[in-house]
Amino acid sequence: SSLLPSSPLLSSPLPSSPRLSPPLLSSPLPSPPLSSTHTRIFKIIVIGDSNVGKTCLTFRFTGGSFPDKTEATIGVDFREKAVEIEGETIKVQVWDTAGQERFRKSMVEHYYRNVHAVVFVYDVTKMASFRNLQTWIEECNGHRVSASVPRVLVGNKCDLMDHIQVGILHMYTFADAHNMLLFETSAKDPRESQNVDSIFMSLACRLKAQKSLLYRDVEREDGRVRLTQATETKSNCPC
Numbered sequence: 001s002s003l004l005p006s007s008p009l010l011s012s013p014l015p016s017s018p019r020l021s022p023p024l025l026s027s028p029l030p031s032p033p034l035s036s037t038h039t040r041i042f043k044i045i046v047i048g049d050s051n052v053g054k055t056c057l058t059f060r061f062t063g064g065s066f067p068d069k070t071e072a073t074i075g076v077d078f079r080e081k082a083v084e085i086e087g088e089t090i091k092v093q094v095w096d097t098a099g100q101e102r103f104r105k106s107m108v109e110h111y112y113r114n115v116h117a118v119v120f121v122y123d124v125t126k127m128a129s130f131r132n133l134q135t136w137i138e139e140c141n142g143h144r145v146s147a148s149v150p151r152v153l154v155g156n157k158c159d160l161m162d163h164i165q166v167g168i169l170h171m172y173t174f175a176d177a178h179n180m181l182l183f184e185t186s187a188k189d190p191r192e193s194q195n196v197d198s199i200f201m202s203l204a205c206r207l208k209a210q211k212s213l214l215y216r217d218v219e220r221e222d223g224r225v226r227l228t229q230a231t232e233t234k235s236n237c238p239c
């Protein structure tokens with residue numbers, strides 16, 4: 001695990017440092033492509049206590065498996081996966097952040113800058129990791145993350161059924177109070193992998209929908225781009 005995205009866990013080449021290229025930093029949600037050569041990137045950060053399984057979840061989504069061994073993330077690891085939604089290829093760029101304070105201090109500003117969605121993870125077998133969510137939410141709010149940025153609550157390690165400390169009621173109440181989508185997952189159990197994918201795919205669909213409502217009918221007329229009213233809202237989203 002490393003500050004720079006040179007980790008062997010990386011699924012594809014990614015920006016060489018957290019200073020991302022201008023198109024990603026310049027707009028809160030990148031506009032849809034007007035040509036097929038431009039791929040939109042959605043930046044999703046994954047935060048929560050150390051050891052809750054953030055690295056394993058992001059690896060399960062981008063790499064399709066559970067890593068044999070992980071070390072505490074230092075700074076951030078980037079992982080990326082191209083997904084296709086309604087005919088558009090979108091890059092889901094997952095920022096796997098460090099849970100340990102000493103490994104994240106200098107990076108926090110980078111995490112939240114122009115983020116498109118936030119995934120809050122806790123460990124269903126550790127009540128402390130659930131209680132600490134309040135602190136993570138405060139940090140997120142403290143970095144001027146807009147209320148329109150979708151937030152998701154993920155209770156991980158649900159394969160450890162005999163050790164569950166955070167019941168479903170806790171989870172529902174919390175997610176409801178904070179207007180979050182919620183998922184219970186296991187990064188470890190392969191039978192749960194679809195559920196892990198759903199976390200990121202549902203966000204990607206939502207982000208795409210947010211923008212496609214505005215730009216759905218982008219048309220070119222006489223060489224000029226014209227925006228027209230959305231005429232249909234039916235979605236072919238795979239989620």
Ligand SMILES: Nc1nc2c(ncn2[C@@H]2O[C@H](COP(=O)(O)OP(=O)(O)OP(=O)(O)O)[C@@H](O)[C@H]2O)c(=O)[nH]1
Binds near residue numbers: 055057074
């Ligand atoms: N049983 C079980 N263990 C898991 C699961 N996900 C992760 N783990 C284990 O939990 C430990 C921590 O996982 P990581 O993904 O490294 O945790 P992290 O949240 O990235 O931790 P930091 O990088 O320190 O913030 C590892 O030993 C994993 O093997 C899961 O779904 N089930």
Ligand SMILES: [Mg+2]
Binds near residue numbers: 054056073096
């Ligand atoms: Mg980690």
